[in-house]
Amino acid sequence: MKKEDINTLIKLRKELHQHPDLSNDEAATAHRIKDFFEPLKPDKVIDKIGGNGLAFIYEGNKKGPTTMIRCELDALPIPEETRSKHKSTVSGKSHSCGHDGHMAIVAGVGMDIAQKPISKGRVVLLYQPAEETGEGAERVIKDKQFSTLKPDFAFALHNLPGYPKNEIVLKKGPFAAASKGMVIHLKGKTSHAAHPENGNSPALAMAKIIAGLQALPESMNGFSLITVIHAVLGEIAFGTTPGEATVRATLRTYENETMERLTHFATELATIIAQSHHLDIEISYTESFASTTNDETAWEYVNQAAKKLKLKTKHIRNPFKWSEDFGQFSIDTPTMFFGLGSGKTQPQLHNSNFDFPDSILPTGVSMFSQLINQLNR
Known part of the structure; x- marks a missing residue:
């Protein structure tokens, strides 16, 4: 990514961090994201999917798979205890799980597609509401607007404290409980x-x-x-x-x-x-929350993307004990959920002093862009 593009994403991430919205109350966050995507000219925008969700759709000229990349809109009811200049401005609420960073990564994917359009199939960039309460994914799936998308593959990531920055954490089968x-x-x-x-x-x-x-x-x-x-x-x-x-x-x-x-x-x-x-x-x-279970074919695409980018990978044996409502998509769609190391000394998820490290944003964007290269370019 170009330096100016990275700086644009960092600016967006910090703005989102300053204005956290809780599950089912993400309208303001969705509005910020929608404004960011306007100059990126998606072929179609689906608004209020599953609640406050958004889906930005890019279409190729040839037939091909529909690839969905998903991130989360919501923050947590946790007071932030950091001294950063972009600290949460909302008392008792913070992006202490890193969803602000995940949103910025997917925004970077939108920037990449705007610069290098896809040639086949469709790419759906989904900003999902209410992940933290386990309601959002199911509501999106049950929304009649989702029936028009029918993804062939769905991908998502989560930053993982305790793992080296930019390391890709992979597992076949169950990934999260x-x-x-x-x-x-x-x-x-x-x-x-x-x-x-x-x-x-x-x-x-x-x-x-x-x-x-x-x-x-x-x-x-x-x-x-x-x-x-x-x-x-x-x-x-x-x-x-x-x-x-x-x-x-x-x-x-x-x-x-x-x-x-x-x-x-x-x-x-x-x-x-x-x-x-x-x-x-x-x-x-x-x-x-359903089990987040990785499909073997989708796993191979992600593994190849990491190899292509020459990133270090960590193949874990046991699933994580925490849950992620991306598992709802796993029930009917070949999915792949992977980890992105956010630092060995990074505060743990849901800690009051957690702040997403901006240095891993380009790696997240590159991973998803490589998946799009494999499936839609």
Whole structure:
């Protein structure tokens, strides 16, 4: 990339960093991106896809595959603790996952296509909303506007602290875990604390459920993990035996099929315990992420792109335990999700002092541009 183009992307990245928008509230960010793409003259723009999402479509003159490259619009409800001049101007919100950098990279891909048009097929540059809550990808897919795109391949990256800058992290098959939030509500009957026998406290059942959930993965084949993240019992009233309790836990697995089994057993365990204590029980699930699973053919394209650019690669054996809602695209589309090292000493994702390193922007753009060279030029 030319130095002036890199400087343009850095300026965009810092502007996005200063003005973070949370999931489902990304209209202002989408507007900034739309303004940036106007001089890049995409053949078509799809607005408000899946919520505040945007899709910029470039078309070739010949038949060929539809290649989708996706990034994320949303930030996090995390106060920023840095001293940078481009620090977040919005109290309690920050781009502490690096989505500002991912957006700038895909903007750089748009600049590259504007300078070197594709010759075949289509390239779709998707700016997806609500990744952090696990809602955005599914909403995009269910949006009737998405049915006109039908990508043959979908690619995305994520910056990875702890890996050397510009190193490409690759894996076939599952790359990031499936996960979901489980909410268990127990209802018994309150009574005076002096006479607990007159009520039905969910305390003991709650304790058994917490212990049982955390032990459940030991009986499962394949990786699984249940983390109890929140629990509340009754009210702060020393004269009252509690009548209600709520337990919240996060379930994680590497494969979607394992998640189905884990969900079934967790539901069964909680229900049996509640019934044995004569409690009413309600179970719901939230923030559901599918496993982000890499297609072998799409993996080969990315591997070849890294080789062509003579970049260092790291082939990992185990998937990451965190989740990414790009996995929703993996269900019906050959996808490839890869990592871009953002520095061994870079603060971890979702830390309050995280700030995307601008020095890796050109590598991200080059990787996606090489994929377009293989598929659409």
